[in-house]
Amino acid sequence: MDALIANMVTQVKKGDQEAFEGIVDLFKDKIYRHCFRMVGNGHEAEDLAQETFLRAYRNISKYNSEYKFSTWIFRIATNLCIDRLRKKKPDYYLDAEVPGTDGATMYSQLSSEEPLPEEVVTENEEWNELQAEIMKLPEKYRTAILLKYVEDLSLEEISKIMDIPVPTVKTRIHRGREALKKVFQMVVKTR
Template sequence: MDLLEAKIVTRAQKGDRIAFAELVELYKDKLYNLSYRMLGNPHDAEEMTQEAFLKAYANLKKYDSRHKFSTWIYRIATNCCIDRLRKKKADYSLDAPLDSDDGGDMYSVLSSGDSPEFHVIAREQRFELQSAIEQLPPSYRAVVILKYIEDLSMQEIADILALPVSTVKTRLHRGREALRTYMIQ
């Protein structure tokens, strides 16, 4: 954790609401993206992002500054999403259109020089990948998203999920295998 972030966290732990608002500003997009990847629904992603920040705020005094704040807040958000997935069956349709006007969903940014066919194929591939990710069990989904979308190290993922690195590696391998199966079908 960098020095500035550490100071903001310390201020927030002392009850400074402006400092906590700064933390929200720093992490809101990251937590929303994580939640969206986990849940596949923008409304649920917003809800889980808010819930994660509420839980973080309520438990801020329990945060141990020996660990990275990002690890702690990612763990809270991931657990919120996993709890939501356990409580709720999927309520989406694979035939439903994507939410944005251009069909994009933040997996990648396409350059304007690409052909229209390339855009259509890339959009379909992103949609297929998101659909496949949504089919993964929550434990595999979390690891796959944290590794390949959030680009975290195995150790960071292990810290976030409170698992041994070997378990993270196993879940990542099984998650990739399951994705491969879903994508071939």
């Protein structure tokens, strides 16, 4: 897969737009999901994913092939999301009620493989709580947590994406997890 992507990047650098379309096809879903998890809004995530690919295309000549392409493009997406979050407070959450519905949340509008209704309710409640708490984390912890546990990236890849040393990545993941653990221990005690 890495060889295929490297070949596509080489072709893009030579001006082959179809090769870039292939890159977009390979990464569009992952980049969109990452942006969505970072900003919590589908429309903004679409905009950010598109901007990620535009920047990648414009700056493809700056891509250093010593690093994985996925690391490079995730870094672009992460930086765009962080910039967007810094410019405004997030006002959309997965557990926010969708206007014009009878209490439906954005999360409940996502497609699924139709588990039992009680499983969906339980899972939705747990996911909504987790997503809400992740969105409350400071951006540096939120980014590290999402890249590690949602995108399943290595510490080294996260280090490159966030442009921080690996020990700092470990610290941010640890502190983010501890903050989430404290919140959920308090929730369990109050139930």
